[in-house]
Amino acid sequence: MLKCILWGTGIQFEKTLIQIRYFEQRGRFEVIGITSGDSFYSKTGGYRFIKKEQLGDIQADFFIVFADGAVLLEIQNEICEMGYADHQVIPYSVIGLTGFEVDKYMSIKRDIPSIISLNCWGGITYHSLALPFASPFINMFLEPDDFLTLLRDLKTYLAMDIKESGFTEDPNSQKVYPVGDCGGVKLHFNHSNSFEEAKADWDKRRKRVNWDNLFIMAYTEDAEFAKCFSELPYEKKICFISMNIKGNGLEYVDIATDETDTKLWQHVNRIASRRYQYYDVFELLLSGEVVHIYE
Numbered sequence: 524m525l526k527c528i529l530w531g532t533g534i535q536f537e538k539t540l541i542q543i544r545y546f547e548q549r550g551r552f553e554v555i556g557i558t559s560g561d562s563f564y565s566k567t568g569g570y571r572f573i574k575k576e577q578l579g580d581i582q583a584d585f586f587i588v589f590a591d592g593a594v595l596l597e598i599q600n601e602i603c604e605m606g607y608a609d610h611q612v613i614p615y616s617v618i619g620l621t622g623f624e625v626d627k628y629m630s631i632k633r634d635i636p637s638i639i640s641l642n643c644w645g646g647i648t649y650h651s652l653a654l655p656f657a658s659p660f661i662n663m664f665l666e667p668d669d670f671l672t673l674l675r676d677l678k679t680y681l682a683m684d685i686k687e688s689g690f691t692e693d694p695n696s697q698k699v700y701p702v703g704d705c706g707g708v709k710l711h712f713n714h715s716n717s718f719e720e721a722k723a724d725w726d727k728r729r730k731r732v733n734w735d736n737l738f739i740m741a742y743t744e745d746a747e748f749a750k751c752f753s754e755l756p757y758e759k760k761i762c763f764i765s766m767n768i769k770g771n772g773l774e775y776v777d778i779a780t781d782e783t784d785t786k787l788w789q790h791v792n793r794i795a796s797r798r799y800q801y802y803d804v805f806e807l808l809l810s811g812e813v814v815h816i817y818e
């Protein structure tokens with residue numbers, strides 16, 4: 524059985540404790556101790572307390588860390604300095620996601636997929652899984668035809684330097700944002716304040732692309748786009764569609780019209796942010812298969 528050390532004794536630990544107990548009862552792992560900077564404990568949450576300086580004498584398979592943001596990264600670095608790998612550090616925030624299993628999450632983290640997405644779905648998915656952005660397609664969107672053009676020769680386009688192509692206004696937020704040009708493909712940086720900021724992020728993140736593990740995401744209400752997408756030669760891909768038609772990588776989403784008149788892109792993003800329960804995100808990124816969690 525996998526051996527786990529918990530790191531952190533604050534409010535996040537208290538909120539997640541019932542989930543930790545659940546996985547222990549199912550025999551998925553065994554907690555062998557808990558540690559933090561508060562060395563006055565001898566036991567907490569029913570687990571023996573291990574002082575940080577004693578961790579070198581104990582071998583664990585992974586750590587669950589009860590921290591976010593910069594503090595999480597700081598603790599992860601501390602754990603890695605002890606000889607562990609990044610994938611052996613699991614943030615507490617992913618424990619409660621439907622479909623979570625230690626081996627699945629560590630597999631994803633060991634070989635983080637590069638999500639090439641039509642809109643913000645990729646960034647939202649990385650955020651919900653507490654993963655670094657392994658793709659430049661973050662906080663931006665493309666027009667459908669441009670997206671198909673780019674996907675037909677992705678390596679060539681991502682090797683190009685992007686140029687400034689003016690500004691435009693987001694009809695939803697009324698925010699004016701910069702647009703980039705990548706060999707004729709327009710990149711809409713609708714969450715950036717300047718082209719310089721957008722280009723710096725794009726250039727930094729395109730160097731992280733994992734060409735051996737791509738995941739392609741789109742959405743459409745156009746049957747012709749869906750057909751073209753289904754013909755793209757990518758192993759792992761998904762296109763959320765509003766039409767009940769068949770095709771490789773096409774996923775029909777039945778959206779009930781209500782007083783808010785939710786649009787397809789909004790529904791898709793809300794699924795990614797876990798507002799709507801729909802698919803097992805771990806299985807989706809690992810195999811490209813959609814496993815519904817509402818059935």
